[in-house]
Amino acid sequence: MGSDIFEVSVNFLKMIVIFLMMVQLVPLLVWVERRGSAFIQNRLGPNRVGPLGLMQLLADAVKFLTKEEFVPAKGYRFLFYTAPVIALIPAALAFGAIPLSAPIRVEAFEWLGRNWGPYTFAFQSYEIGIGIVFVLGASSLAAYALLLAGYGSNNKYSLFGALRASAQTISYELALGLSLVGVLLLFNSFQFSEIVAQQAGPMSFQFLGKQVTVPFLPNWGFFYQPLGAVLLFTAFFAESNRLPFDLPEAEGELVAGYHTEYGGFKMNMFYIGEYGHMMVASALMTTFYFGGYTIYPWLTQESVSSWFSQFTPTQASLLTALVLHLVFMAKVLLFLWIFVWVRWTLPRFRYDQLMDLGWKTMLPWALGNTIVTAIVILIMRTNWSGQ
Amino acid sequence: MSQLLPVVVLAIFVATFGLLLMFLASLFGAKGKKSATKLSSYECGVEVAASPTTKIPIKFYLTAILFILFDIEIIFMYPWALAYGDFIEAGLGIYISGAMAVFLAIFIFGLFWEIKSRALEWE
Numbered sequence: 115m116g117s118d119i120f121e122v123s124v125n126f127l128k129m130i131v132i133f134l135m136m137v138q139l140v141p142l143l144v145w146v147e148r149r150g151s152a153f154i155q156n157r158l159g160p161n162r163v164g165p166l167g168l169m170q171l172l173a174d175a176v177k178f179l180t181k182e183e184f185v186p187a188k189g190y191r192f193l194f195y196t197a198p199v200i201a202l203i204p205a206a207l208a209f210g211a212i213p214l215s216a217p218i219r220v221e222a223f224e225w226l227g228r229n230w231g232p233y234t235f236a237f238q239s240y241e242i243g244i245g246i247v248f249v250l251g252a253s254s255l256a257a258y259a260l261l262l263a264g265y266g267s268n269n270k271y272s273l274f275g276a277l278r279a280s281a282q283t284i285s286y287e288l289a290l291g292l293s294l295v296g297v298l299l300l301f302n303s304f305q306f307s308e309i310v311a312q313q314a315g316p317m318s319f320q321f322l323g324k325q326v327t328v329p330f331l332p333n334w335g336f337f338y339q340p341l342g343a344v345l346l347f348t349a350f351f352a353e354s355n356r357l358p359f360d361l362p363e364a365e366g367e368l369v370a371g372y373h374t375e376y377g378g379f380k381m382n383m384f385y386i387g388e389y390g391h392m393m394v395a396s397a398l399m400t401t402f403y404f405g406g407y408t409i410y411p412w413l414t415q416e417s418v419s420s421w422f423s424q425f426t427p428t429q430a431s432l433l434t435a436l437v438l439h440l441v442f443m444a445k446v447l448l449f450l451w452i453f454v455w456v457r458w459t460l461p462r463f464r465y466d467q468l469m470d471l472g473w474k475t476m477l478p479w480a481l482g483n484t485i486v487t488a489i490v491i492l493i494m495r496t497n498w499s500g501q
Numbered sequence: 502m503s504q505l506l507p508v509v510v511l512a513i514f515v516a517t518f519g520l521l522l523m524f525l526a527s528l529f530g531a532k533g534k535k536s537a538t539k540l541s542s543y544e545c546g547v548e549v550a551a552s553p554t555t556k557i558p559i560k561f562y563l564t565a566i567l568f569i570l571f572d573i574e575i576i577f578m579y580p581w582a583l584a585y586g587d588f589i590e591a592g593l594g595i596y597i598s599g600a601m602a603v604f605l606a607i608f609i610f611g612l613f614w615e616i617k618s619r620a621l622e623w624e
Contacts, residue, residue: 125507126510129507129510129511129514130514133511133514133515133518137518178526179525179526179529179530180529180530180531181526181530181531182530182531182532182533183523183526183527183530184535184539184540185540186540186541186542186543187537187540187541188541188542195523198519198523199516199519199520199523202515202516202518202519203512203515203516203519206511206512206515207508207511207512207515210507210508210511239507239511240504240507240508240511241504242504242505242508243504247579267542268542269542269543269544270542270544270552270555271543271544273557277557277561280561280565281560281561281564281565284564284565284568284572285564285568287568287572288568288571288572288575291572291575291576292575292578295575295578295579295582298579298582298583298585299582299585299586302582302583302584302585302586302587303583304583369543369544374543375542375543378526378530379522379523379525379526380523380526382522383519383522465623466622466623469564469621469623470621470623473616473621474616474621477571477612478612481605481608481609481612484578485605488585488598488601489598491585491586491589492589492594492595492598495586495589495590495594496589496592496594497592
């Protein structure tokens, strides 16, 4: 985690701040969801408590705290209490591995009569060499929380909800994993920072072995992988159990699915997990297809750091990272709004339609996308003229 | 190992956070009287009918088995995709594509057979 006490403590604080930021975004998203649904359905939504109904979030938290805690008589006590805690972990672990901005470079300085060497702090909880594989692995652990909740409640609605959720999650995992192969073929890297760096400049690719540059377009993955982007985003809807794929909690058939028996903060923790998944999904979409924390012609790392040229290098690096973080969060919030928008626009699928879409439509299309990408890359990047 | 240490630390922190929230909720939560009706499984208010451990469609099991097969096949493509650019640069693009073509042919045959054998029909 670091070589000396300064680096270790900064890394630890960074980790906790990023996690708390994720948790803090959840009530805000719930507010956006409620106001957004009201806007879409031509109603007012929560607007009484505080300005624009924003204090509703605080009121909800107090209400969650004062709910009575109990385990249903038939439930398995241990599993019942572990499931919501486990629901929190996968999204937090996955979100921590995604870079939220450019790394901060701290020059060597003197403090408390000691020299503290130059540091580089990545703007993420931890850097892992196999970033993409780690995020996929960590976020798919969420199925365990749903299964434990369904089994621990010992209620048939919960159990059916959990079964549906796990079957759906694993079915869409295939399309998700396969549509990422296109991204890997394009960037040839597992590391997020490397993928973002490759998308930073103007659009530039090899055409039959010759380098071609399109100066007015950014080099975003979306322009090379439009089908992959659509498939990945659709698969994320199913992974986070959101409408139109929210069969696990279809209230017309299953009361509330796997969290039928949960109330108060325990239920809220499932929500934090679900919204955390949406945040991971939006961050991944941004990183893979929409240039991460840069927007090429105006907001690249170089142009933003040139705004702060009168500051010391450390301050300039810090301010640049903060501005780029705002750019990243703007993109992430755009995707989160699409999640909300879709939820209140599309109706729910039937279960066989859901499985058909995953296995018979999205999997073959993702496979086709992989094959076409591989062939096009082979033709474009091979040096046909020899030498 | 040193790369995974922060992951473990974060996981422990998040678990502690969750447990703390549940502890606070049990501290401040209302202390109502527990009755047999309150503690019974929630089924929209009517009497609890069947036990949850009844028969479960075998389709879920089949889906899980097929998932394992296909997921492992997809994971095998990751190292291939990672090395693809380097192989093309070295002028070996045809060979790595050919090797993958064989693998993909088996993959596609498997998918086609699975759909054809109606393993994925939900009725």
